[in-house]
Amino acid sequence: MQFCANKLDKKDFFGKSDPFLVFYRSNEDGSFTICHKTEVVKNTLNPVWQAFKISVRALCNGDYDRTIKVEVYDWDRDGSHDFIGEFTTSYRELSRGQSQFNVYEVVNPKKKGKKKKYINSGTVTLLSFLVETEVSFLDYIKGGTQINFTVAIDFTASNGNPAQPTSLHYMNPYQLNAYGMALKAVGEIVQDYDSDKMFPALGFGAKLPPDGRISHEFALNGNPQNPYCDGIEGVMEAYYRSLKSVQLYGPTNFAPVINHVARYASSVKDGSQYFVLLIVTDGVISDMAQTKESIVNASKLPMSIIIVGVGPAEFDAMIELDGDDVRVSSRGKYAERDIVQFVPFRDYIDRSGNHILSMARLAKDVLAEIPEQFLSYMRARGIKPSPAPPPYTPPTHVLQTQI
Numbered sequence: 001m002q003f004c005a006n007k008l009d010k011k012d013f014f015g016k017s018d019p020f021l022v023f024y025r026s027n028e029d030g031s032f033t034i035c036h037k038t039e040v041v042k043n044t045l046n047p048v049w050q051a052f053k054i055s056v057r058a059l060c061n062g063d064y065d066r067t068i069k070v071e072v073y074d075w076d077r078d079g080s081h082d083f084i085g086e087f088t089t090s091y092r093e094l095s096r097g098q099s100q101f102n103v104y105e106v107v108n109p110k111k112k113g114k115k116k117k118y119i120n121s122g123t124v125t126l127l128s129f130l131v132e133t134e135v136s137f138l139d140y141i142k143g144g145t146q147i148n149f150t151v152a153i154d155f156t157a158s159n160g161n162p163a164q165p166t167s168l169h170y171m172n173p174y175q176l177n178a179y180g181m182a183l184k185a186v187g188e189i190v191q192d193y194d195s196d197k198m199f200p201a202l203g204f205g206a207k208l209p210p211d212g213r214i215s216h217e218f219a220l221n222g223n224p225q226n227p228y229c230d231g232i233e234g235v236m237e238a239y240y241r242s243l244k245s246v247q248l249y250g251p252t253n254f255a256p257v258i259n260h261v262a263r264y265a266s267s268v269k270d271g272s273q274y275f276v277l278l279i280v281t282d283g284v285i286s287d288m289a290q291t292k293e294s295i296v297n298a299s300k301l302p303m304s305i306i307i308v309g310v311g312p313a314e315f316d317a318m319i320e321l322d323g324d325d326v327r328v329s330s331r332g333k334y335a336e337r338d339i340v341q342f343v344p345f346r347d348y349i350d351r352s353g354n355h356i357l358s359m360a361r362l363a364k365d366v367l368a369e370i371p372e373q374f375l376s377y378m379r380a381r382g383i384k385p386s387p388a389p390p391p392y393t394p395p396t397h398v399l400q401t402q403i
Helices: 056-060 107-114 136-140 178-193 231-245 255-265 288-298 316-321 355-367 370-381
Strands: 002-006 021-025 032-037 068-074 082-089 102-106 121-128 148-152 198-204 206-208 212-215 229-230 272-283 303-309 341-346
Touching: 021 056, 021 316, 032 056, 082 102, 102 136, 136 370, 148 178, 148 231, 148 255, 178 231, 178 272, 178 303, 178 355, 198 231, 206 288, 229 231, 231 288, 255 272, 255 288, 255 303, 272 370, 303 316, 303 355, 316 341, 341 355
Parallel strands: 148 198, 148 272, 272 303, 303 341
Antiparallel strands: 002 121, 021 032, 021 068, 068 082, 102 121, 198 229, 206 212
């Protein structure tokens, strides 16, 4: 909404008034709660305030006919702002937009009581009114947007020899290692949003059989043409199989797996698909500059990156990639939006042994930023959710009556 005023009362001894508006929502018990204050426009009796946004809930609790009270004040430096006058309206009146109905007389009841000839203390006019429906992540999911989930696992030597119990990749026959726990916790949540439950699973930083070439994006199932695994269980099986066949090596390069997913994401920018890459790593990164470049480029695409850091390392580089405090940049170009969420796995190892609870907390925090990142892409591209299909109703069987 945007408002202006005309011929407000002059309240200051020197100069004119410094007017601002205060909006109040009325409550069930007849009291009023402040819900918005405009900025102060200095030294004028005919101010034009800046347009502002407010939720319908805050303005009138969703009740279109509920009273909205607006007070007009003259700002004073010492905080004893002078009351100029007030008027009331409602969402329904405001929603008519700019018209003769939305010109309000500003009345000061004290002046009205004292002076016979008093008409008003000026007028406030609605200049524009626009209402938008806020759409949610689930509106897109219901409308058929597909979430594609890709897993990338760090197979570098810094993780330790998988045959040793100290290794983050230790193949313990009795319980999951840190990589397995992180994959399962996050994957089991994400797979509910992925309709075909087929996940491409990649590894990086290992020497591959038979010739020992180093790869930074190999298929865990050994099939580069079809790296898809069936469900999280399929990913886990492929992960354990890879551990037996590849040699952990290095360096730790993230850029190739990010670019791998970005290639797919760049081919569907119409909002019908969104890509989430989960990187599980011990956090010792070798290609920081290239990774930043990849993230800046990927921030224009329908994708998000989740990094789960396992093990005891300092994760300073991962925190920098997260971009919550400072947006990631590369060669002077900043990421269009924040697409990386980093969480350290060690914060979720429950000392008391309540494993299920700590894994639920991990999944919640890992996925916390995805809906907002998803919406920021859709909003920036002006993509609206498709209408949800009608709910399924089973066909009614007409009973054949015997003749």
